Amino acid sequence: MSDRFDAGAADQRWQQRWEESQLFAADSASARPKAYVLEMFPYPSGRIHMGHVRNYTMGDVLARYKRMTGHEVLHPMGWDAFGMPAENAAMERKVHPGAWTYENIATMRGQLKRLGFALDWTREFATCDPEYYGHQQALFLDLLEAGLVFRKESEVNWDPVDMTVLANEQVIDGKGWRSGAPVERRKLNQWFFRITRFADDLLDGLGDLEKWPDKVKLMQENWIGKSQGLQFRFALDRPAGTADLDAVEVFTTRPDTIFGASFVAIAADHPLAMAIAADQPDAARFIEQCKAGGTSAADIETAEKQGYDTGLKAVHPFDADWQLPVYIANFVLMDYGTGAVFGVPGHDQRDHEFATKYGLPIQRVVAPSADEADEPIGEEADDREGVAVHSRFLDGMETEAAKAEVIRRAEAEGWGEGKTVYRLRDWGISRQRYWGTPIPIVHCESCGPVGVKREDLPIRLPEDVSFDVPGNPLDRHPDWKKIDCPRCGQPATRETDTLDTFVDSSWYFVRFASQPGDRPFDKEEASAWLPVDQYIGGVEHAILHLLYARFITRALQHVGRLDIAEPFAGLFTQGMVTHETYQSLDGRWLGPDEIELGEDGQVIEKTSGGGVRKGRVEKMSKSKKNVVDPIPIVDRYGADAARWFMLSDSPPERDLEWSLGGIEGAARFVQRVWRLAGSEKGEGGEDKALERKLHRTIVAVGEAIEGLQFNKAVAALYELTSAIEKAEPSSARDAAIDTLLRLIAPMAPHLAEEAWAARGHQGFIADAPWPEHDPALLVDDEVTMVVQVNGKLRDKMQVARGIARDKAEEMALSLPKVSQILGDNPPRKVIVVPDRLVNIVA
RNA sequence: GCGGACGUGGCGGAAUGGUAGACGCUGCCGACUUAAAAUCGGCUUUCCGAAAGGAAGUGCGGGUUCAAGUCCCGCCGUCCGCACCA
Numbered sequence: 001m002s003d004r005f006d007a008g009a010a011d012q013r014w015q016q017r018w019e020e021s022q023l024f025a026a027d028s029a030s031a032r033p034k035a036y037v038l039e040m041f042p043y044p045s046g047r048i049h050m051g052h053v054r055n056y057t058m059g060d061v062l063a064r065y066k067r068m069t070g071h072e073v074l075h076p077m078g079w080d081a082f083g084m085p086a087e088n089a090a091m092e093r094k095v096h097p098g099a100w101t102y103e104n105i106a107t108m109r110g111q112l113k114r115l116g117f118a119l120d121w122t123r124e125f126a127t128c129d130p131e132y133y134g135h136q137q138a139l140f141l142d143l144l145e146a147g148l149v150f151r152k153e154s155e156v157n158w159d160p161v162d163m164t165v166l167a168n169e170q171v172i173d174g175k176g177w178r179s180g181a182p183v184e185r186r187k188l189n190q191w192f193f194r195i196t197r198f199a200d201d202l203l204d205g206l207g208d209l210e211k212w213p214d215k216v217k218l219m220q221e222n223w224i225g226k227s228q229g230l231q232f233r234f235a236l237d238r239p240a241g242t243a244d245l246d247a248v249e250v251f252t253t254r255p256d257t258i259f260g261a262s263f264v265a266i267a268a269d270h271p272l273a274m275a276i277a278a279d280q281p282d283a284a285r286f287i288e289q290c291k292a293g294g295t296s297a298a299d300i301e302t303a304e305k306q307g308y309d310t311g312l313k314a315v316h317p318f319d320a321d322w323q324l325p326v327y328i329a330n331f332v333l334m335d336y337g338t339g340a341v342f343g344v345p346g347h348d349q350r351d352h353e354f355a356t357k358y359g360l361p362i363q364r365v366v367a368p369s370a371d372e373a374d375e376p377i378g379e380e381a382d383d384r385e386g387v388a389v390h391s392r393f394l395d396g397m398e399t400e401a402a403k404a405e406v407i408r409r410a411e412a413e414g415w416g417e418g419k420t421v422y423r424l425r426d427w428g429i430s431r432q433r434y435w436g437t438p439i440p441i442v443h444c445e446s447c448g449p450v451g452v453k454r455e456d457l458p459i460r461l462p463e464d465v466s467f468d469v470p471g472n473p474l475d476r477h478p479d480w481k482k483i484d485c486p487r488c489g490q491p492a493t494r495e496t497d498t499l500d501t502f503v504d505s506s507w508y509f510v511r512f513a514s515q516p517g518d519r520p521f522d523k524e525e526a527s528a529w530l531p532v533d534q535y536i537g538g539v540e541h542a543i544l545h546l547l548y549a550r551f552i553t554r555a556l557q558h559v560g561r562l563d564i565a566e567p568f569a570g571l572f573t574q575g576m577v578t579h580e581t582y583q584s585l586d587g588r589w590l591g592p593d594e595i596e597l598g599e600d601g602q603v604i605e606k607t608s609g610g611g612v613r614k615g616r617v618e619k620m621s622k623s624k625k626n627v628v629d630p631i632p633i634v635d636r637y638g639a640d641a642a643r644w645f646m647l648s649d650s651p652p653e654r655d656l657e658w659s660l661g662g663i664e665g666a667a668r669f670v671q672r673v674w675r676l677a678g679s680e681k682g683e684g685g686e687d688k689a690l691e692r693k694l695h696r697t698i699v700a701v702g703e704a705i706e707g708l709q710f711n712k713a714v715a716a717l718y719e720l721t722s723a724i725e726k727a728e729p730s731s732a733r734d735a736a737i738d739t740l741l742r743l744i745a746p747m748a749p750h751l752a753e754e755a756w757a758a759r760g761h762q763g764f765i766a767d768a769p770w771p772e773h774d775p776a777l778l779v780d781d782e783v784t785m786v787v788q789v790n791g792k793l794r795d796k797m798q799v800a801r802g803i804a805r806d807k808a809e810e811m812a813l814s815l816p817k818v819s820q821i822l823g824d825n826p827p828r829k830v831i832v833v834p835d836r837l838v839n840i841v842a
Numbered sequence: 843g844c845g846g847a848c849g850u851g852g853c854g855g856a857a858u859g860g861u862a863g864a865c866g867c868u869g870c871c872g873a874c875u876u877a878a879a880a881u882c883g884g885c886u887u888u889c890c891g892a893a894a895g896g897a898a899g900u901g902c903g904g905g906u907u908c909a910a911g912u913c914c915c916g917c918c919g920u921c922c923g924c925a926c927c928a
Contacts, residue, residue, distance in 0.1 A: 004880095043928050083928065156926070167926040215846055219923075222845050297924050301843040331843090350843075424925090431926065500926070542846080543923060576922090649854045649866060653847095655921080657854065661867050668880095669866090675881090711855075715865040722865095725882095786861045791909045793861055831908050837860050841908050 005674035007638020007667075010754040015116050017753075023766060024063075024118045028514070028525050030072035036529045037063040037075045038509055040537030040545075044079050044104035044126070048111045050577035050658060051538070053630045054646045057747075058574060058710065059536045060117045061647065064746035065705045067118070068770040074529050076512040077112065077119045079105050079126035082133075082436045082501045084167065090435075090467040097435040098463070101128055111631055116639045116750055118766065123512050127504035132511065133437040134458025135520035136503065139552075140440055141451045142559040148194045151449065154335075154428055157294050158186035164470035165432045171294035178470075185291045187269075190430035191439060191497065195551045199224055199422045201565075202550055211534075211570035213653075216542045223543050225423025230255035230407050231338065232416025234264055234314035237323060248272055248314060248326065251337030251421060255410075256402035259391040260344040260365035262355055264314040265307060265329035267339040273328045276310050283308055283328060290330045305354045306330045314342075317415050318392070329354065335425050345381065352381040365391050366399065427548065429500045434465055434473040436498030444485035444492040453486045459494070472496055505545055506552035509535075509567060523562060530562075531569040536708075539573035539653075546571070572708050575655040579628060628658050640748035641667040647710035647747055670751050672721060673744065676737055677755035682729030687736075693723045694736045695777040701743050702770065710747070717744060739771045786837040787812045789821050805832045812838035 018024065039059040042052055063075035079101075086097035093100075105126055112119070125132050143149050157166040161179035165188075170177045195202075203224045206217045233247040248264060266273055268290035277284035286308035293299050307327035316322035324342065331350060332341055345355030345362040355362050366386045367373050373389035388394035388402040397405060410416030430439070438459045440452040452459060462480040465473035474480060474496040485492040507520070509532055514525035537545075549567050556562040634642050645666035650656040697720040704713035720740060727733045738759065745752035745765045756765040780801065785808060787795040795817045799808060809830050812818060822842055829841040 040928095045928085080928070085927085165926075168924095169927045171926095219846050223924085225845095295926085298843075301924090303843090353843095428925075433926090501928075502925095505928085538922095538928095539847085540922065540928085544925065545928085547925095651855075654855090655848095659854080659867075662854075665867055671880090711865085715856075718865055784861080788860080788909075791860090791907095796861070829908065831860090833860060837909090839860080839908055 003675070003678075005638075005671055005751060005754065007640060007670065007750065008635070010750045011114070011116060011634075011639045014750045014753045015113060018116075018118070018764070018766070019121075021764075022122075023764060024073075024075065024120050025122050026074040026076075026120045026529075027072060028528055032070060032072040034529055035063075035066040035071035035073045035534075036509075036513065036532045037066060037073060037534050038512070038532045038536070040535070040541060041078045041080050041505070041508060042108065043083060043085070044081055044101055044108055045085060046104045046107065048108050048630060050628060050630055050646075052112075053115065053642060054577055054652075054656060055536060055538070055574055056112065056115070056117055057643045057646045058572070058652055058708065059534070060119075060643075061705060061710060061746040062534055062536075062708065064118050064749060064766060065702075065770065067766060068742070068745065068768060070769070073118075074513065075117075075119055076123045077117075077121065078124050078508060078512065079108075079128075080501065080505050080508070081105065081126040081128035082498075082504055084433070084435070086435045087433060087467065091470075094467075096463070096465075098128065098461075101126070101435075114631065114634055114639065115643065118749070123515060125511065125515070127437075127501070127508065128435070130458045130460050131517075132508075133504070134460075135511070136437050136499070136507070137440040137452075137457050137459055138454060139507065139520055139556065139561070140499070140503075141454065142561065143193065143555055144451050146555070146559045148197065148555055148558070150192055150194060150426075151189060152192060152426075153187045154190050154192075155185045155295050156188050156190075156432075158184045159470075160184055162470040166294075168294060168296040171296070171299070174293045174299070182292060183294050185293070185295055188430075188432075190428055191441075191495075193427040193429055193551070193555070195427045195548075196422060196424055198551055198554050199226065199424050201554060202424075202547065205550065205554075205566055209566065209569075209571070212568075213571065213573060216539070216546070216571060216573060219542050220547055223424065223547065226420060227253045227423075228403075228418065228420055229253040229337075230403075230410055230416050231419045232317060232410050234317065234324070234342070236326070237313045237315055248340050249338045250340045250342055251419065252342060253421075254344065254347070254403070255406035256388055256391070256394060256397075256399050257344040257347050257365050258316075258318065258342070258406055259388075259394065260346045260363050261316065261324055261342040262345055262360040262363070263307075263343045263351075263358075264324050264326045265332050265341055265343055265354070266326065267332040267334040268328055268330060269334045270328070270332075270339045272326075272340075273310075276312070276328070280310070283310060286328060290328075300333070301331065303330060305350065305357060307354060307358060309358070317410065317413075325360070327354075327358075336423065337421055346377045347381050347383055349381045349383065352377075363390060365389060370396055427500075427502075427551070429503055430497040431500055432472045432475075432496075433498055434461065434467075436501060437504065438474070439495040439497050439499055441495035442483055442485055442492045443495060444488060444490060446490060447485055447487045447492075449495070450485060450487045450492075456486075474498070502545060502548045503552070506549045507556065509549070510553075510556070510562065520561070527563055530564050531567055534570040534572065534708075535568040536572045536574060538576070542573060572652070574652050575650070577658055578655050579658045633663060637663055637667040638670065638750070640751045641670050644669060644714070644748055648714045649711055651711050652708055669718070669721070670748060672725070673740070673748070673751060674755060676721065676724060677741065677759060679737075680729050682731055682733050685728075685730035685732060687727055687730050687732040690723060690727045690732055690736055692777050692780070693720060694739055695773040697743065698739065698771050698773040699778065702773075705746065713747070717747075741765060742768055742771050783835045785812075785835065787815060787818060788837060788839040789818060790842055791839060794818060794821065799835075801835055803835070805834065808832050808834075808838055812840065 037059050039055045063073050067073045081101050086101050089095055089100045090097045157171050159166050159176035159179055159181055161181035162176060166176055171183050174183055176183055203226055206220060229252050231251045233249050235247050268287045273287060277287050307329040310326045310328060312326040313323035314326050343351035343354060345352045346364045347366055362377050364377050367389045368386045370387055385399035388397045394402045407418040438461060440459050441449050442452055443449050462477055465477060481494040481496055483492055483494050510521050510526050513529035514521040516522050553567040554565050557565055641663060645663045697716050700716040701713045724733060724736050741752050741755050752765045782798050783801050785797050785799050786793060795815050797811055809832055827840045827842055831839040
């Protein structure tokens with residue numbers, strides 16, 4: 001063996017051998033227990049970044065570990081290939097989105113292979129492959145036939161200058177990112193998936209997801225937002241002219257605060273608002289104003305609360321003489337509840353701001369106790385629950401009881417009813433863009449929207465499109481949309497909207513498991529692999545992607561395509577990769593390769609020698625120029641060092657700060673293991689202490705990998721490596737080295753294979769069984785017990801394991817340090833935790 | 843604005859309510875070397891002390907407990923998501 005591990009040569013050698021032997025191709029028919037390990041597939045943006053390296057390294061360690069523990073492993077890779085960046089590239093660089101995307105895929109595939117991931121490349125696909133999106137169109141038709149797809153009006157961000165629909169991220173401070181024009185909200189007829197039909201089911205299903213992080217389940221629960229409340233009608237004292245507008249229907253989750261109401265507010269696009277606008281020009285103007293700005297919730301809710309007093313009065317349901325002003329308000333959403341609310345400024349912060357602005361009464365109607373009924377409401381609303389006060393017949397009732405009582409009376413008197421509502425809205429899937437899956441619908445004047453014939457799938461995107469002007473190229477294509485109606489044969493037009501790319505990523509994991517040519521997937525084969533045992537990706541996907549994938553899985557079950565409800569049995573959300581940022585003194589962002597350490601230790605800009613301000617540690621991003629490209633790192637230090645660093649130190653769920661020192665440390669460790677593997681062999685001899693350490697490490701590393709706590713596995717392996725280095729040559733030490741190689745094989749596979757072969761073993765270490773541990777070697781005969789006085793550490797003692805309580809107490813009390821502190825006073829109390837500590841309370 | 847998390851040495855972090863700082867990085871000292879690199883050994887929370895030893899200490903302020911980084915309440919700060927970014 002040579003002195004230094006040649007990472008470049010070893011990486012290449014083993015990657016080639018793995019590929020030649022098709023080692024990581026998954027066999028659906030295998031009799032071994034199956035394990036499906038999946039990382040969120042990447043968007044082919046151009047080059048892989050550190051976040052990808054971290055994500056795929058974690059999954060790779062688990063996949064390789066599962067393989068060594070006797071599983072048939074499915075660990076596939078593909079491309080989430082539709083989306084806006086390809087269209088932006090087309091506009092900026094005059095390249096076709098498809099050409100741009102497939103070039104990026106080719107580059108990134110090579111980069112991933114360079115890292116030596118144990119991936120089954122035979123199952124690779126891109127969502128922009130017509131084969132894939134054709135199957136997706138078939139699934140769309142299934143859902144359409146099952147009544148899970150419908151059409152309705154909904155708002156989009158409209159750029160009035162570019163005459164195009166904008167994504168939320170393209171709206172910056174209420175203006176279009178290219179044109180700079182103030183954005184408007186505009187209504188379009190669009191397609192939706194009826195996800196709300198599964199709202200309860202998606203909520204209940206969270207309860208069974210034991211291997212999901214609680215925080216993600218909680219976020220989904222809040223997103224679905226199931227709440228019980230009261231829906232009721234406020235009579236309007238002056239009918240607005242038409243018979244059906246003599247009442248306004250509101251929904252509230254706090255019916256107990258009904259006596260604290262001081263106004264009624266309706267959405268700007270509420271039918272009543274429309275009716276009022278018809279004869280009040282000021283109202284019409286206000287409604288126009290409300291349409292300014294983007295559609296995102298953050299935009300709407302951080303905007304200043306504004307209202308327009310319609311002059312109408314709503315009659316309080318419990319008191320015919322009590323009238324509330326009716327406002328049109330910019331913060332009430334038509335999509336949630338009934339599009340109308342009553343405002344209780346005492347107990348809702350938004351209502352409080354509104355009431356303060358318009359001089360409306362603020363009355364306390366809930367208090368921590370009846371004694372505090374007259375505590376004034378201060379600068380902020382009091383949103384705690386308690387007992388009802390100043391609320392007539394509700395006075396003294398607990399919040400929950402008061403809610404029930406109001407609902408009971410409303411139902412008895414016939415003006416309202418208890419109702420369950422969800423915050424979750426139906427999933428809008430229409431996108432007015434080219435680079436996505438065409439929605440397989442034909443619009444016919446006589447038949448309406450009709451699904452295309454299945455034998456015509458895939459409905460392909462036309463190649464000859466131009467991106468010279470903004471807007472949807474499908475819509476302006478000269479003949480693509482012209483087609484005869486599949487039902488009546490009359491001339492008709494294709495739907496020119498494409499599907500949200502979240503649809504693409506909502507079933508790709510099924511296609512990985514089974515990919516027949518003639519249908520989306522085979523139910524039996526997919527069932528053999530699904531659900532995914534461990535899914536790994538960024539926490540930024542905690543709600544939308546994961547909820548949509550759960551929905552689609554249920555929908556596919558509903559239409560009989562699949563027989564599981566939950567796609568991902570285990571979920572892990574990993575943190576971001578961050579790096580320091582640097583700015584020149586005049587404010588330009590500088591990349592890590594544009595700076596260096598000056599003679600006096602100050603950071604300076606390489607080209608000018610000018611001063612550099614160290615900025616905060618932030619997520620790697622092009623705009624801050626703090627991106628480190630993984631590939632030069634891999635070329636310089638080897639794939640294993642890069643992988644090892646990604647797993648070291650930082651807990652995987654937290655952010656990882658990239659550092660040069662860190663990668664060098666990892667590379668040093670790779671060399672240490674290599675030297676150890678080539679070190680002098682011993683003849684015979686036991687080494688009990690080393691064996692103990694070894695077997696504890698086997699347990700620790702296995703548990704750490706199963707729990708995805710790779711930083712702990714790394715720490716345990718450092719300890720074991722040091723212990724072996726310090727041990728005298730012996731056969732026990734040689735065995736420990738072979739075991740160490742198997743333990744690091746999932747994390748540093750090239751090093752492990754190279755050293756395994758150099759030590760004379762046959763076959764791939766990737767195929768070697770995971771080491772077994774001997775339980776007898778895990779426990780020591782002696783333990784250290786801590787002796788505390790009043791909870792403070794004063795001494796320690798070595799005792800036999802399993803020592804009796806009274807014996808431990810006696811020993812502790814006889815320690816000189818203890819008696820010195822206690823003096824002549826007998827201890828008041830002694831707490832003994834077996835084998836751990838004695839705490840003496842003086 | 844709403845929802846969710848996180849906060850421990852110079853740095854990344856470890857710690858079933860039971861020895862705070864494992865392991866790694868950095869730095870310093872030493873060995874090897876003509877020299878350097880590589881490698882190996884030691885030290886590295888702060889304060890007081892020559893040492894032995896002592897005191898303080900897990901964002902801030904309270905609380906529960908024999909015992910709190912860990913549990914509870916209230917703040918502060920940072921990050922993620924908010925439905926057309928992926």
